Amino acid sequence: MAVEGGTRRVTRRRVRTRARLLDAAFRVFAAKGFGRVSIEEVCEAAGYSRGAFYSNFASLDELFFALYRERAGLIAEQVAGALAVDGPDLDVPACVDRVTEVLLLDVDWLLVKTDFLVHAARRPDVARTLLEHRERLRRAIAGRLARAAGPALPAVLGGADGAAHAVVAAYDGVTTQLLLDRDVEHARAWLGQLLTALLTDGSTPAQ
Amino acid sequence: MAVEGGTRRVTRRRVRTRARLLDAAFRVFAAKGFGRVSIEEVCEAAGYSRGAFYSNFASLDELFFALYRERAGLIAEQVAGALAVDGPDLDVPACVDRVTEVLLLDVDWLLVKTDFLVHAARRPDVARTLLEHRERLRRAIAGRLARAAGPALPAVLGGADGAAHAVVAAYDGVTTQLLLDRDVEHARAWLGQLLTALLTDGSTPAQ
DNA sequence: TGCATCCGATACATTCGTGTATCGAATGGA
DNA sequence: TCCATTCGATACACGAATGTATCGGATGCA
Incomplete structure (x- = not known):
């Protein structure tokens, strides 16, 4: 058998x-x-x-990798859910709030995730895996942004794809600060502000 | 004696x-x-x-701390230099370029710096030190931004101080990606783009 | 130059973590 | 329920890293 x-x-x-x-x-x-x-x-x-x-x-490395896959998969599902909620409604700020909520839920996870990042940064094969994860996430975001506010995005970033990159960068940036000050609420608010600043053109007042 | x-x-x-x-x-x-x-x-x-x-x-930890202080101090000086160059000239894009150049010079340093970050994230006293470093950097940037383009900054971020926060976050975010793909040139360009998007109002076309 | 002091090499004791091999107990299909 | 199979505990051997104590050579001041 x-x-x-x-x-x-x-x-x-x-x-x-x-x-x-x-x-x-x-x-x-x-x-x-x-x-x-x-x-x-x-x-x-x-x-x-x-x-x-x-x-x-077989090793701690293997366990670490398995752990990362498991948890990252869970988060990815939740993010996908948060992105999908309001089908053609397309309320961007609300969507941003929901995603922010999910992404900055658990500082412990951010710690482990960052550990995994520096770990991966020194192993090309692991790095590749992580890059793929990130690309999938970015694509999901880009798709959502395209459906939502396509032409309203600031041109400097270069379309929905660039905007998605920016969203991820903002998330990573806020994470760094959060790891040090451990102020989740502040980080959420701050990430929301950042994303608003990035995604809405100056000429298109937020909200 | x-x-x-x-x-x-x-x-x-x-x-x-x-x-x-x-x-x-x-x-x-x-x-x-x-x-x-x-x-x-x-x-x-x-x-x-x-x-x-x-x-x-006395320990590896102590050496690591000393190492961080030394190198971070060096970088800080260089950044301060890059921020100060054109006194009352105030050419923001050029300044962004110079700072970007300094900050994303050496991937090895970014690796060590990130190691130090995750290390600090688990020791409150070390974290405090790092937070102070970051705050000093932010203040320098905020001062520069205030002198340069005070009222031209997007309001969403809340003045020069918020903008400085955003600059640091963008830097951290781009660093994360850079650690994985190791593409310094791309990271520089991308950081420049991000900062431009953040610092210039949509109504104020870059350049 | 001479000498008190400091610096870093060497040797040692010890602890900690790893990986393997073996064995009894738990498991689930027949 | 019975039994073949698998799982995880225990014991062991080994290597790696740590911290200390000691000692000879280097250093710099008088």
Whole structure:
């Protein structure tokens, strides 16, 4: 019955163990930073022994990657949802608010995400993956912007595509500050302001 | 003669050693990331033994902090220079170009700086220091913007101060992308575009 | 130049983390 | 329920990194 080489009876216990390891890893990574965490710490936080770890992952790197994929996927879904809500209604400011809400929800995630960024920055293959994620996100945003306010966008940025780039850059920029001052509310407000400034032409008063 | 408690005869050899250790640390940190570097690696890269290290620094953290201060100070000076050049001339686009040039000069520095960011994000006292650095930078920019194009700035951002915040955010955002794609030229152009979009009202055509 | 001081190399003890091999218990299909 | 299979705990061996203590050579002042 083995269609693929490694097809094995995947136990329920196994998926639970894996999930718990990932959860624990998230907590530990957020608290101490990927670079300062040992396999043993993750296991301890998860309530397992190292045997369980090596049975599920080959290395911390692999776990980190899996963790990133999982969480980033979740966020991406939420963002997609927030972008899609008001079909042809196209209320940009409201949309901005919703997306901002999702993107700046959890500082711990931003910490881990940034850890992953610097990690990826030194591994071309990981970097490529991350770049692809970002491009998908950008395309979703560009599509939304095109449908919403196509010609109303400032020309300097070069159309919806440039505007989407700008949105991502603004998000990244605000994230940096947020990591230091930990003021989520302020960051949200500030990101909203920034996006408004970027997406609305000076001649088109916001709101 | 000891005016202060720890006044010691500071040898030339010592300052050279210290400088070389810092230089080596920069290279090693840039290549592997702060979290993945051992004291021994730094010493090896510098051509010293661990004895030399412990004679100059108490820990890797301390060295990292010293390294950051040194380099960040250098950059800050250069930026200040670039901001000051054309006194009352006030040619904003040219100024943007010069600053952009300085800020996005060396990807290795951006790597180390981002490492320091995630490091600081988990130590409140270090974070405070970094926040102060950033605030000083922002003030310099705000001052320059106020002198240059005070009332011409988009109102959404809330004056020169808000605009300076926006400049920093744009810089941080572009940095993130640059760390992944390593395309300095593109990043420079893109940052220029972003700043133009942010700083010039839609009604005030750039250039 | 001579000498008190400082600097950095070496050696050592120790801790920490890793990866592997083995084994008993849990699991789920028959 | 029974049994083949898988999962994860434990024990072990090893390597890597740390911090300290000691010592000989370098340094700079008188």
